[in-house]
Amino acid sequence: MRIGSYQLKIEKRFSLTSWQAASISIVAVIVALILFSFIFIFAGINPLVAYREIFSYSFANPFGLPLTINRFIFLLLVTFAFIIPYRAGLWNIGMTGQLYAGALSAYAVLYVLGIKATTEMHLSPAIIIPLMLIASSLGGAFLGSIAGFLKGRFNVNEIVVTMMLNFITFWLVSFMIKEGGVFMNPGGRGESFELPPSLHAPLILNIPFTIFIALGAAVLLYYMFAKTKIGYQIRAYGENPAAASYAGISKIKIPLLVFIMGGILAGLSGYHYFAAVPGVYKIARNYGFFGDLAFYGIICGLISQGNPIAAIPVALLFGGLSVGGRFVQGKLGMSFGVDYALLGVLMITLVAFQFFYRYKIVWVKISKESLDVGIPH
Amino acid sequence: MVIKESKLGETVLEARSITKRFPGVVANDKIDFEIKAGEIHAILGENGAGKTTLMKILFGEYQPDEGEIYIAGKPVKFRSCLDAIDLGIGMVHQHRKLVPAHSVIENIILGHPRAGKILNMNRAEDEIIELCNKYGFSIDLKAKVWQLSEGEKQVVEILKALYRGAEVLILDEPTSALAPTETEKLLDSIQAMAKDDLAIVPFITHKLPIVLKISDRVTVLRRGKVVSTIDTENATERSLAIEMVGREVIFRIEKTKVEKGKTILEVEDLSAISDKGLLALNGVSFSIREGEIFGIAGIAGNGQQELVEVLAGLRDAEGGKVLLDGKNITHSSSLDRWQSGIGYIPSDRIHVGSISDFSLVENTTMNYYFDDDYYRQGALDYSKIRKLTEDIIAEYGVSTPGPDTTAKSLSGGNLQKLILARVLSRNPRLVIAHLPTQGLDIGATEFVRNKLIEAKKEKAGILLISEDLDEVLSLSDWVAPIYEGKFMEIIPGDDCTRENVGAMCAGIYLDEDQP
Numbered sequence: 001m002r003i004g005s006y007q008l009k010i011e012k013r014f015s016l017t018s019w020q021a022a023s024i025s026i027v028a029v030i031v032a033l034i035l036f037s038f039i040f041i042f043a044g045i046n047p048l049v050a051y052r053e054i055f056s057y058s059f060a061n062p063f064g065l066p067l068t069i070n071r072f073i074f075l076l077l078v079t080f081a082f083i084i085p086y087r088a089g090l091w092n093i094g095m096t097g098q099l100y101a102g103a104l105s106a107y108a109v110l111y112v113l114g115i116k117a118t119t120e121m122h123l124s125p126a127i128i129i130p131l132m133l134i135a136s137s138l139g140g141a142f143l144g145s146i147a148g149f150l151k152g153r154f155n156v157n158e159i160v161v162t163m164m165l166n167f168i169t170f171w172l173v174s175f176m177i178k179e180g181g182v183f184m185n186p187g188g189r190g191e192s193f194e195l196p197p198s199l200h201a202p203l204i205l206n207i208p209f210t211i212f213i214a215l216g217a218a219v220l221l222y223y224m225f226a227k228t229k230i231g232y233q234i235r236a237y238g239e240n241p242a243a244a245s246y247a248g249i250s251k252i253k254i255p256l257l258v259f260i261m262g263g264i265l266a267g268l269s270g271y272h273y274f275a276a277v278p279g280v281y282k283i284a285r286n287y288g289f290f291g292d293l294a295f296y297g298i299i300c301g302l303i304s305q306g307n308p309i310a311a312i313p314v315a316l317l318f319g320g321l322s323v324g325g326r327f328v329q330g331k332l333g334m335s336f337g338v339d340y341a342l343l344g345v346l347m348i349t350l351v352a353f354q355f356f357y358r359y360k361i362v363w364v365k366i367s368k369e370s371l372d373v374g375i376p377h
Numbered sequence: 378m379v380i381k382e383s384k385l386g387e388t389v390l391e392a393r394s395i396t397k398r399f400p401g402v403v404a405n406d407k408i409d410f411e412i413k414a415g416e417i418h419a420i421l422g423e424n425g426a427g428k429t430t431l432m433k434i435l436f437g438e439y440q441p442d443e444g445e446i447y448i449a450g451k452p453v454k455f456r457s458c459l460d461a462i463d464l465g466i467g468m469v470h471q472h473r474k475l476v477p478a479h480s481v482i483e484n485i486i487l488g489h490p491r492a493g494k495i496l497n498m499n500r501a502e503d504e505i506i507e508l509c510n511k512y513g514f515s516i517d518l519k520a521k522v523w524q525l526s527e528g529e530k531q532v533v534e535i536l537k538a539l540y541r542g543a544e545v546l547i548l549d550e551p552t553s554a555l556a557p558t559e560t561e562k563l564l565d566s567i568q569a570m571a572k573d574d575l576a577i578v579p580f581i582t583h584k585l586p587i588v589l590k591i592s593d594r595v596t597v598l599r600r601g602k603v604v605s606t607i608d609t610e611n612a613t614e615r616s617l618a619i620e621m622v623g624r625e626v627i628f629r630i631e632k633t634k635v636e637k638g639k640t641i642l643e644v645e646d647l648s649a650i651s652d653k654g655l656l657a658l659n660g661v662s663f664s665i666r667e668g669e670i671f672g673i674a675g676i677a678g679n680g681q682q683e684l685v686e687v688l689a690g691l692r693d694a695e696g697g698k699v700l701l702d703g704k705n706i707t708h709s710s711s712l713d714r715w716q717s718g719i720g721y722i723p724s725d726r727i728h729v730g731s732i733s734d735f736s737l738v739e740n741t742t743m744n745y746y747f748d749d750d751y752y753r754q755g756a757l758d759y760s761k762i763r764k765l766t767e768d769i770i771a772e773y774g775v776s777t778p779g780p781d782t783t784a785k786s787l788s789g790g791n792l793q794k795l796i797l798a799r800v801l802s803r804n805p806r807l808v809i810a811h812l813p814t815q816g817l818d819i820g821a822t823e824f825v826r827n828k829l830i831e832a833k834k835e836k837a838g839i840l841l842i843s844e845d846l847d848e849v850l851s852l853s854d855w856v857a858p859i860y861e862g863k864f865m866e867i868i869p870g871d872d873c874t875r876e877n878v879g880a881m882c883a884g885i886y887l888d889e890d891q892p
Contacts, residue, residue, distance in 0.1 A: 223756075227756040227759070228755065228756050228757060229747070229752075229756075229757055232739070232746050232757060233746065235735075235739075236732060236739075236743065236746075239732045239733075239734055239735060240728065240732045240733070242725075242728055242729050243728065243729055243730065243731060243732045243743070244732075245691055245711065246689070246691065246711070246721070246723055246730065246743075247715075247743040247744065247746070248710065248711045248712030248713075248714075249712075250712070
């Protein structure tokens with residue numbers, strides 16, 4: 001494009017600071033909201049009203065805000081489950097299965113302790129809750145380790161393995177909680193037995209304590225990647241496996257380790273949603289919904305470029321918009337799926353804007369001579 | 378096509394006052410350059426002198442910031458390589474750009490304007506065979522590219538450019554990956570092209586003997602500027618070398634005598650299987666003592682890569698034993714070997730020896746992340762590693778803006794200096810140097826060799842694997858020509874001649890050496 005003696009040109013970026021990356025993402029979010037406002041306009045709704053409803057419900061409403069925060073914790077944990085293998089150049093598509101495994105393991109602790117049949121407990125919640133946390137971590141880690149082991153030892157594609165394990169665990173959950181399953185609710189409503197109130201995860205200001213696990217993980221992971229030996233090994237393997245092997249970094253150990261770490265965090269997200277979010281406290285009939293939601297961990301991880309700190313605002317935004325989108329759909333009488341459409345548009349725009357991570361558009365002054373080309377003297 | 382009409386001796390391609398800047402460097406600074414029909418015009422320069430940038434500008438891959446290009450006297454502007462190709466310019470890159478799974482003929486016709494419409498393989502085959510006969514190329518058109526040697530792949534690239542109608546053929550480091558016999562053949566073909574068909578061949582290299590042997594004129598670049606353009610008959614190896622590096626370079630290094638100490642490495646009857654499942658290393662035995670350089674000479678693909686990888690712990694030994702300081706390390710991990718004092722300088726410095734997107738500090742960390750001295754409170758002591766990196770940059774004269782730039786911004790020679798410095802700074806007992814000077818300019822080559830000699834003086838044992846006969850002969854205390862996975866002989870460094878070692882690398886014993 002040419003205006004006067006200036007021309008628009010696409011240039012390759014040689015470096016990108018984290019501030020530049022952040023501002024590109026913010027612009028992308030604004031562009032996505034502008035694009036989505038056409039949907040509201042076509043539905044005969046003033047987009048400004050719609051957005052005010054969305055944001056005020058998800059971030060300033062006494063009913064909406066806790067929903068947003070619970071989604072945020074969940075998304076942040078699954079984002080980390082994606083990010084850790086991602087930094088090693090591996091794709092964890094199995095957060096869904098890992099969180100199911102985590103939830104099942106947590107409930108298995110209760111089942112073994114006989115808490116399904118009776119609310120009488122021989123152990124104090126101060127012991128049982130940590131046991132549940134450990135169990136859900138181990139459950140997620142176990143499922144993750146299958147993909148990590150197969151990748152490291154036999155170079156089996158980790159995407160295929162994690163994806164297949166998602167299907168297996170989905171039906172395993174169904175087998176456990178539906179007709180005749182060992183975790184079946186005595187009322188037989190296609191869901192698991194409920195947690196006794198004393199085992200509900202402690203709330204701080206009405207927020208489950210799992211938020212500290214999620215935020216603590218953000219800090220720890222950031223430190224791990226930036227400073228520690230293991231973080232260095234993971235990054236080196238992710239950037240160039242051949243060079244990592246040359247430097248003595250085990251190509252068997254690293255995939256296994258990142259999938260175990262990712263699995264732990266995904267397992268904890270299973271604990272979070274099925275044992276810590278107020279009003280749930282069971283493996284719900286619609287557990288598949290949370291499994292699907294876990295896929296947003298991939299998007300959040302990609303947008304934050306594998307940076308655990310940057311993942312916090314991204315997960316908060318996606319959590320809030322998924323809650324607010326569902327709300328305006330009901331409130332403004334729109335058709336089903338507004339929340340998914342909104343997240344979809346946001347996702348596509350953010351991914352499209354990654355172009356600007358690698359290129360920039362600049363105005364260049366055209367030199368006199370080349371303007372004269374083609375003009376006869 | 379404009380060029381076809383030009384007569385022998387007329388200027389066909391001319392670049393005037395070409396300037397190209399990259400962030401922080403001027404890669405080409407007001408370069409004037411011309412090629413005449415029928416001429417072989419060599420471009421000579423150290424790594425980072427701006428040769429590749431100039432070639433990419435002539436081929437339309439880069440657009441110059443300033444300056445013009447003329448073809449047969451008419452100004453042209455290349456928006457991309459396609460424009461250049463359409464005007465009859467062909468380029469053979471240093472790094473091959475072929476489809477390995479396709480056959481030779483399929484690769485040659487790929488991208489040809491006619492191939493998009495109706496594929497007439499028979500006609501294409503006839504035309505390509507005609508080209509081959511004309512210039513003396515012999516190649517099986519039905520073979521798959523992955524089956525070919527480097528030299529044959531190069532022929533495919535040249536044929537591809539010619540078949541597309543190239544009249545100016547740009548060859549980037551054409552002989553760097555070739556065996557000596559392949560080089561001879563290639564040079565003959567290049568001369569045939571230049572003589573018969575007005576094909577014009579700028580020839581980029583830093584191999585001086587080749588420049589002298591084949592080119593008509595030579596342009597010397599240094600730090601992005603043209604130092605001189607002279608007729609080759611007026612140049613000597615020495616004069617060109619001085620112009621290229623700007624100072625006298627010692628070609629021969631006097632062999633340093635160091636008192637030999639204890640045995641460091643013992644290898645007994647070692648064998649290994651290659652990636653293709655063949656027995657690539659077939660029972661070699663040798664030992665290296667303190668203060669000794671053991672040189673393995675040979676043409677690539679005779680088991681050197683497998684030997685090096687087995688010694689570095691990156692490949693399982695099929696049979697035999699490796700002892701380091703008397704300890705059996707045949708099956709220990711590569712990390713164990715780093716920690717017990719093996720320092721390995723790999724041949725592929727870009728994909729194995731360094732991590733392109735990591736900073737120089739992080740690249741130095743590759744050899745230090747396991748070192749307890751570089752830990753503080755459970756984390757890596759990056760400030761200490763940064764200090765070390767700064768020291769390396771200063772001591773080795775790595776030219777870079779600073780330790781936080783990425784490794785991919787370094788030129789080949791500077792990257793090799795960094796890798797060498799990083800490995801040698803650990804004061805290894807045994808240094809494995811695989812093709813340590815491949816692709817480097819004279820200045821960097823000399824530097825690397827001197828550093829290896831310094832390590833030798835400090836009682837390290839050095840295993841040098843090189844395809845450069847002069848390098849092996851001038852540095853090594855022992856020379857072992859390797860052929861098809863076996864040592865032909867192990868000869869004391871002082872007793873061998875270029876001829877007998879060269880013959881053994883090719884698998885034959887000269888009469889007087891017959892055992």
